[in-house]
Amino acid sequence: MHRTAYTPPLPGLTANDDLDTVINWGLGADSTAYLARVLTDPASYGIDLERTAVLYRATGSEWPETRLLVDEFMLPLLREHGVRFVQLARNGHRREDGFTxxxxxxxxxxLFARGPWTLWDDLESVGTVPQQAGTRKCSLWAKGAVGDWWLTQVFGGRPFRQIMGFNADEEGRRFGDQAASKMPGRTGEFPLIDWGWDRQHCESYLLKRFGVHWPKSYCTFCCFPVSMGALPTHLERMRSHPDIAGEVLRLEYTAMSLNPNAKLYGRKTLLEMFDPARPRDRACLEAFERELDMLWALYHVRRLFLLSDSGKRRPVMRSTDRIHLGRPQQLARRLISVSERHHIDVEHDPVYGRARSWVRRRATAWPMAEELLVTAPARVINKQDEAFDEEWNALLTGAAQLPIA
Incomplete structure (x- = not known):
């Protein structure tokens, strides 16, 4: 593994001036169908393999069956044709941490399943889950920024074409890509759309070619199956991998401990979707309980909901401080006891152990503040937005101080 700094020199890059084509490969049915089809006769599809690289960005949480299919069917195909295969990942949360x-x-x-720092690492360290609203920031962070770094280093403004694996049902993504693309020299191409290959066609092609069903590629904790209408299939996938389900349940439970609104599927939690009376669901819940059997922490969480000078809502600011470490039952008893003594509203989850004390609930209109103490698995780091204390003190001048140390 070659770890590279963000600025040259860049050990591990073997780019040359002849490279002019990059194929984005996300491992799923669409881009895999394109790649497998093109390799039957690259020249007839306008591909010169000597001047082409296949680009994969490791998010770190791909489903096991996808990795197995890639190892069994696609990597031998890449080796057979001598395809240049570049695998990339992030080194850390910040762009300045560099890429690998x-x-x-x-x-x-x-196939490298993960790099030094993954999307899971990033979400877990700050105690949150992917958000359905707006752009797919997690994808831009884990894939877009990584690929753009490599493309910038390799091409440096030279003309090149980047082939995207959007299927014929995703015409809107073509326009979105064209509107968002600002890299000098880049031309995006969308062959599956041009061929009229929709998802079903891609899956049928791979079934005929390899004799297997090729599943959709996405992270195990992705929030988008619910919006894509694929939630039943996603839950079955979870049931086939109860240990993965347990990890994702812990990620969501931790995020919701710090912020009750951080449900993985918007209005509904993953936890609500498992019925303990069903054996396969119960296996997932038991895996979740095993995941919770770790060191916990007592966190002090504050949020600010502020307005700009023009009256528009600013991004929510947050401060998270780890106060104590211990076993969940011990921390919960302490928090409940002190909260009741100070007549502070406290909640307790007797099943999985979380205790939450509302020192200050948010109001109904901006600007406002929120403050709570909560117990959760000790995976969340101390983190505070810049100038948080100044903003907090300015909004709450004269307010009562936190009674719990």
Whole structure:
């Protein structure tokens, strides 16, 4: 593994001036169908393999069956044709942390499931889950920024084409890509849309070619299956991997401890979707309980909902401080006891152990503040937005101080 700094020199990059085509490969049915089809006769599809690289950005949480299919069917195909396969990942949360070339080879031996820092690491460290509203920021963070870094280093403004695996049902994504693309020299191409290959066609092609059903590629904790109408299939996938379900349940439970609105599926939680009376669901819930059997922390969480000078809502500001470490029952008893002594509203989840004390609930109109103490798995780091204390003190001058140390 070659770890690279964000600025040159960049060990592990073997780009040359002849490279002019990049194929984005996300491992799912659409881009895999395109790649497999093109490799039957690259020249007839306008692909010169000597001047082409296939680009994969490791998010770190791909489903096991997808990785197995890639290893069994696609990597041998890439090796057979001598395709240059570049695997990338992030080094950390910030862009300044740099990126890593996990592998850059025309004879790839394996798919790298994760890099030094993954999307899961990022979400878990700040105690949140992917958000359905707005743009897919998680994808832009884990894939878009990583790919753009490599493309900038390799091409440096030279003309190149980037082939995207959007299927014929995703015409809107073509226009979105064209509108958002600002990289000098880049031309986006969308062959599946041009061929009229929709998702069903891609899956049928792979079934005929390899004799297997090729599933959709997405992170195990992705929030978008519910909006794509694929939630039943997603839950079945969870039931087939109860240990993964347990991890994702812990991610959501931790996020909701710090923010009750942080449900993975908007109005509904993943936890609500499992019925303990059903054996396969019960296996997922038991895995969740095993995930919770770890060191917990007592967190002090504050949020600010402020307005700009023009009266528009500013991004929510947050401060998270870890106060104590211990076992969940011990921390919960302490928080409940002190909260009741100070007549502060406290909640307790007797099933999974969380205790939450509302020092200050948010109001109904901006500007406003929110403050709570809560117990949760000790995976969330201390984090505070810049100038938070100044803004907090300005809004709450004269307000009562936190009674719990």
């Amino acid at each position: 070339v996990l592998d850059d080879s025309r004879d790839p031996e394996r």
